[in-house]
Amino acid sequence: MRKGSGTRIPFSQHITGKHSSRNRSGQRPPALPFYPALTLTLPSLYPALGVLHADRFMPPRKSKSPPQAVSPDPSPNTARSGALRVGPAGWSYPDWSGYVYPARRSKGFHEAAYLAEFFDTIEINTSFYQPLRPEHAEQWIDRVRANPRFLFTAKLWQRFTHDSVTGTTLEDERAVRAGFDVLQSAGKLGAVLLQFPFSFHRTQENTSYLAALLKRFADYSLVVEVRHASWDFPETLSLLSEYNAGFCNIDQPVIGLSLTPSAQATSAVGYIRLHGRRYDTWFSDDPAVPAHERYNYLYTSAELAPWISRVRNVAEHSRDTFVVTNNHFQGKSVVNALQLISILKGTKVKVPEPLRRHYPELDDIAEAPPAEPTLFPLAGSKK
Secondary structure: OOOOOOOOOOOOOOOOOOEEEEEEOOOOOOOOOOOOOOOOOOOOOOOOOOOHHHHHOOOOOOOOOOOOOOOOOOOOOOOOOOOEEEEEEEEHHHEOOOOOOOOOOOOOOOOHHHHHHOOOOOEHHHHHHHOOOOHHHHHHHHHOOOOOEEEEEEEEEEEHOOOOOOOOHHHHHHHHHHHHHHHOOOOOOOEEEEOOOOOOOOHHHHHHHHHHHHOOOOOOEEEEOOOEEHHOOOHHHHHHHHOOOEEEEEEOOOOOOOOEOOOOOOEEEEEEEOOOOOOOOOOOOOOOHHHHHHHHHOOOOOHHHHHHHHHHHHHHHEEEEEEEOOOOOOHHHHHHHHHHHHHHHHHOEEOOOOHHHHHHHHHEEEOOOOOOOOOOOOOOOOO
């Protein structure tokens, strides 16, 4: 905690710029070694193209020997096989009308309440763009009350993870806490996600900044998402474990020094995020390409299969595990989240009827027949 509302926390490098893979070459760093207490990494899915050696981005090590494994704390928060929740990232998307949500909505309809009928978690993404307002948090708690298993997760305001020039003040922190504390007091905040961009490399200064941020918000269950391969070292896991923070395992287009799929567990909270695999738009600087095209991707059953094993491995070593699908365009994240739930539970699931009409593959996992069988597919639906 810093003294004085005007005190700013320095952040060493500008991390908001977009990056292209066209100027990256060389070799990828060696695979992460087995790290008994902290890592469950499965074989990495390295791309065929060459990449830079991540050691070029690393601060010098004090010892050639890897750090000692951190023993789990034998407390009620000790990581163990526990609850598993799967759900989408966000719920307010105009393109979900007629796909996820009914085109005609009844009076009092709310997206979060609707999704809570199908999922036990949603990741709040509006908190990334501005602090969550307490009155909104109270309303959302009430909206999902019908599902007692439901927990929100929420992204930390980007000013703390992306805005490196201006830094942050205690007033910024108070604004963030105002909304998060409402969720936490109600027992509805499963985790706070610190999402860093690809340009956030592992340097001495960035590592120190991350440690300070973890200490600053230590009263929440924290999860850290990094996307650059320079963090793919045991020291990263040791740092997160030291501050009781979870590691966010991600699926993203693996371009250059992108972090590859993993199954890490460093705290009582396990976390997985699937972003889709739009290689052609992931690092695009073309203003003619709509932003949603980065997430316009539907995973196939074959692509989901390796993640089933990873999710189960993480869940075996976590008290609470969250799987979040972020490939949101036209409800594709909802499709894949439902498929994951069905596979993980080995049962059929409840499916939103509008979504089912656009994605007939959901018929295979739906627990009930279509509400209104049709002879002809809807316009825009898959055949």
